[in-house]
């Protein structure tokens with residue numbers, strides 16, 4: 190066989206093989222083409238290789254190089270088509286998973302027990318006509334102290350009892366005389382700040398609650414944490430009395446804790462209420478303190494520009510964690526702030 194014959198046979202064969210692979214549109218026709226051109230036993234390549242023997246030895250080198258080129262090109266074309274058809278044989282086109290097996294349920298998060306409690310409290314108080322109000326967690330001394338009738342030398346303003354934010358001077362540079370600098374900011378120590386913020390912008394009648402975080406430098410133990418939540422309530426109108434306060438708190442406690450919850454007022458002192466009381470709920474035969482309350486002090490009304498002769502009001506502040514813990518039988522406040530899903534997923 191002459192070299193030129195051999196080469197033109199290869200050219201034709203190569204063209205046919207490439208066409209066959211490129212036009213194969215399923216695994217079967219691709220496999221058929223593979224057997225026809227590249228098949229080890231009867232394939233066209235096999236025939237051509239046999240013809241090599243009939244070529245003049247001086248031309249064999251050229252013929253061999255062309256044959257190698259043929260093999261590479263045809264193989265590449267086959268590989269490409271195989272990839273295009275997602276495999277090349279029937280079995281690899283079959284699904285690689287068992288669609289009859291049950292799926293894996295995605296893990297969904299859920300609302301944290303404290304947030305659940307907050308939503309529940311807002312819902313109960315909302316039914317009594319209390320709207321939600323909000324204030325910033327970073328406060329100024331006016332809203333956290335001054336407007337609430339807490340004078341400059343009051344122990345509640347002590348740096349050891351508050352998280353003051355470092356301003357121009359660092360904490361270590363501060364002297365005692367610097368400690369109550371007006372304008373210095375702090376993390377609010379109570380939600381009573383929101384009473385002031387609401388009254389500054391609205392006129393009576395006012396009926397709001399505010400639920401949010403407060404901060405105090407307490408060492409964490411089963412009942413203390415440096416950050417916790419309070420529910421503040423404020424009701425201002427003409428002729429508001431302490432009887433109204435007691436009724437609202439009793440209706441609230443009964444709704445939140447269930448049953449007819451007895452409530453008890455113990456005389457106390459807060460600079461921003463007069464008279465002031467500690468509020469206890471009777472729970473399973475024991476009295477438990479849930480917060481403080483009282484009639485809004487006239488000095489507070491004056492600081493927001495209300496006339497204490499015309500309006501009266503009550504305010505209360507209850508601990509949200511304490512309410513949540515009582516309701517769910519939680520005994521350690523720190524569990525609420527752990528990331529332990531075994532604990533959290535129970536709620």
Ligand code: PHE
Pocket residue numbers: 378379380381421459462480481482483504505506507
């Ligand atoms: N702010 C008080 C506290 O954090 C609670 C309180 C609120 C008392 C409103 C009276 C009226 O202890």
